[in-house]
Amino acid sequence: MPAWVWFVIAVLAAGGGALLLFSDRARSGGHRRDRRRWAEQKSWEFVDADPVLPSRWRYGAVHQGGPGRALDLATGAVPGPGGRRLAHVFDHEQAGQITGIVAAVRGVATLPVALELRLPSAPLPDDAGLDSLGQVGERYAFVTSVARARALLTPDLARAADLVGNDVPLVWAEDTWVLASIDPNADPERVQTLLQTLVEVSVALEDAAGGADEDAPAADAGLAPEAGPEGAPDAAPDPEPRPTHRDRPADIPYDVEDDEFGPGARSGSSSGR
Numbered sequence: 001m002p003a004w005v006w007f008v009i010a011v012l013a014a015g016g017g018a019l020l021l022f023s024d025r026a027r028s029g030g031h032r033r034d035r036r037r038w039a040e041q042k043s044w045e046f047v048d049a050d051p052v053l054p055s056r057w058r059y060g061a062v063h064q065g066g067p068g069r070a071l072d073l074a075t076g077a078v079p080g081p082g083g084r085r086l087a088h089v090f091d092h093e094q095a096g097q098i099t100g101i102v103a104a105v106r107g108v109a110t111l112p113v114a115l116e117l118r119l120p121s122a123p124l125p126d127d128a129g130l131d132s133l134g135q136v137g138e139r140y141a142f143v144t145s146v147a148r149a150r151a152l153l154t155p156d157l158a159r160a161a162d163l164v165g166n167d168v169p170l171v172w173a174e175d176t177w178v179l180a181s182i183d184p185n186a187d188p189e190r191v192q193t194l195l196q197t198l199v200e201v202s203v204a205l206e207d208a209a210g211g212a213d214e215d216a217p218a219a220d221a222g223l224a225p226e227a228g229p230e231g232a233p234d235a236a237p238d239p240e241p242r243p244t245h246r247d248r249p250a251d252i253p254y255d256v257e258d259d260e261f262g263p264g265a266r267s268g269s270s271s272g273r
Contacts, residue, residue, distance in 0.1 A: 035072040038188040044076030059114050060172035061181040063127050065094035080199045089191055100181040103194045107176045107202040113149040114174040116142040117161050122169035137162040152208045160200040178202040
């Protein structure tokens with residue numbers, strides 16, 4: 001084959017690669033502008049990159065590919081029962097690739113377990129610390145403690161999880177947070193809807209956790225009551241029931257600058273892609 005043919009092939013390959021790179025950068029730039037504009041419309045904070053934020057979580061998409069970085073991060077507050085809740089939306093970069101958009105909503109109470117809710121089409125978790133706990137609505141639950149998580153799987157949780165949508169393969173909850181991962185090309189309106197449904201999931205979990213605290217007998221903790229002077233067990237004082245949203249709305253005086261991952265914390269670590 002003549003040398004000029006190889007030269008033409010090389011030029012065409014280089015041109016195709018350059019075109020793909022340009023197209024990807026144009027898409028990325030447009031995506032960033034859309035996220036920034038969406039954040040500005042909501043009076044949310046926006047930063048190009050945060051290498052720290054994803055490391056605050058352990059399960060879900062973070063476990064699957066590592067903490068990575070949060071790109072095009074929007075931070076603000078969403079309405080919920082009793083007040084506003086801190087929320088994040090970011091592109092999750094792992095090993096140099098955007099694997100999805102993560103939406104996160106912080107609740108008002110710490111959950112007793114970590115919980116993943118996966119669609120049947122989603123891959124099984126590869127975390128040895130998670131056990132299967134059956135079906136919750138359209139999803140399957142995997143938890144860090146079957147005994148402590150069973151009471152959380154209520155009809156309210158199933159209904160809230162089903163509202164999240166079939167385009168969200170993974171919803172998970174840990175500590176005070178409820179999170180979900182969606183396709184990286186999801187538009188801002190879809191992400192906004194996802195945040196609203198994550199609030200519903202958070203509320204269902206918190207209410208279930210409060211009810212579980214009220215109903216849990218002492219024997220569940222594996223502790224026998226101590227005997228009194230007469231040999232009879234002393235009656236333990238009734239613990240104060242953990243309030244739920246139905247008992248008393250929680251007040252969340254949230255200010256972005258007060259959060260540990262607010263502008264003050266990120267200003268030194270944020271950088272462009």
